[in-house]
Amino acid sequence: MISDHMSGQPDASPSGDDARVYSGSVRDYLELFKPRVMSLVIFTALVGMVVAKGHLHPVIAAVSLGLIAVGAGASGALNMWWDQDIDARMSRTAKRPIPTGQVTGSEALSLGLSLSVASVVFLGLIANWFAAGFLAFTIFFYAVVYSMWLKRWTAQNIVIGGAAGAFPPMVAEAVVTGSVSWDSFILFLIIFMWTPPHFWALALSKSGDYEKAGVPMMPNVAGPDSTRTQILVYTLLLAPLGVVPFFMGLGGWTYAVVSVISGLLMIALAVQVYRRREGAAATKAEQALFGFSILYLFLLFATLLAEHAFGLGSGFDVGPRLVSGII
Amino acid sequence: MLDDKNADGGVELTPEQKKMRRTRNIAIAVALAAFVAIIYAVTVAKLGVNVLKRPI
Incomplete structure (x- = not known):
């Protein structure tokens, strides 16, 4: 299993991945996407879009906002896949779907990767490729730079990693204008x-x-x-x-x-x-x-x-x- | 979590697992339908009236 290999931890699901019955509810799978973080991303990105100096068709704006949210959710799933070993040991995270065995690490990895790619590609096709590249960088920053590198290495983990949660208004401005400005940068700095x-x-x-x-x-x-x-x-x-x-x-x-x-x-x-x-x-x-x-x-x-x-x-x-x- | 094997050697799902599977399938169907609707709406929004301006 990839999760075992990468994290060096035993799979958190009681039955293992190889011969298991998919028993998670829809809610368990949605939990992988960290809905509360997603709601913050949607809200701050919406503000980034609204304050941006430009015009965008409402349908394109709404779908782009949804794709930014999907990208955020996908990076949340990748974070849960990577952190399944430490999540199981902390009271705040022990009830997450992987530690409880409702969803396997492999499922979270597959969902995270496929939705990451899908959100970036569709944002590129629907909005523009600069915004898509920025979204890809945001996902990479959260899943790789923060989750895999900073979190277990330095006490500055959430200071630097916080940038990933602060990027959405900039990505949103990029969707509207094709570039970023001081306006969305100040929103980034505040978050x-x-x-x-x-x-x-x-x-x-x-x-x-x-x-x-x-x-x-x-x-x-x-x-x-x-x-x-x-x-x-x-x-x-x-x-x-x-x-x-x-x-x-x-x-x-x-x-x-x-x-x-x-x-x-x-x-x-x-x-x-x-x-x-x-x-x-x-x-x-x-x-x-x-x-x-x-x-x-x-x-x-x-x-x-x-x-x-x-x-x-x-x-x-x-x-x-x-x-x-x-x- | 592993279930009893049935006569054919396959896994026999419990009624609860069958219910969960049905709910997951419905959720996937809804997601796919929403995806199709979104792509349609985006296509209409992007093309707009230009779809009528084809060279004859």
Whole structure:
């Protein structure tokens, strides 16, 4: 079996691949695609598409968005195939379809590879080959650079690997315009800087899990104190970065207000994580930051979407005028 | 997970496994139908009225 050969781990399915009955439900197969990650990808890519300066037929846009989502799902399946050994050892991931034996590693690999190729080829045929190449690079980055290389090697795994989750708005802009610009790059940067405080807030309370699985996550490599400092530093960088789209003319007044207030709340919660280091208070602060970080990203992107797609935005020129006045 | 062999030496599925297989087959059929519909819609969107502009 390829999975055994590549990972050096026994197959996680109880019966093995060779003579097994396919017993997984449709839901098990869908779980391979990490639906929650897919929904984030669809949402951020949609915003990338809406803010892009160009026009695209709605059918082509919708199908392209679907193909980006399929590419993300396929890389999720490849990640589950590769990580089946460590997934089985962590409480957060032990109920995934491969560790529970509902789907075999080989099935996940086949689905991941075939859907990766299909999503890239069809995006090339339907949209353009630059966007398709970018999607291929994103899948490669997540499945190979992050999953196979960084995750088990360095505590910076989710910092660098976070780029894979941040690329979708750029791929989406590439679909619309055939190129990328500073507009989607700033959206990329926001998601990129958001990933470490978001993920480490979760990792702080799950550090035992990662330790057990041998994954070098920041809390069990540099220690919880260092992780808390880094969470605060990244959040202090993220909050002002979140306001930058206003100064670029990408967001209007509403975006400016939402990004400033939610950015300040992110900083306040990161300070709580930094200060509360022991016991239930620490866990509560970590969970609060983790939960709010999801809302924070949603608010920023939802505001951009509302301003651009539904015409709710005004004052797009205020930010750029302020910048040119200062310069 | 391996099932009892039937008289022909093949695998006899349990009723639950048969139900799962049926659901998977339906899901694959739906996915294929959706794929065909998507390709049709994309073709129409890409060609648009140009499909009528053929040289006579």
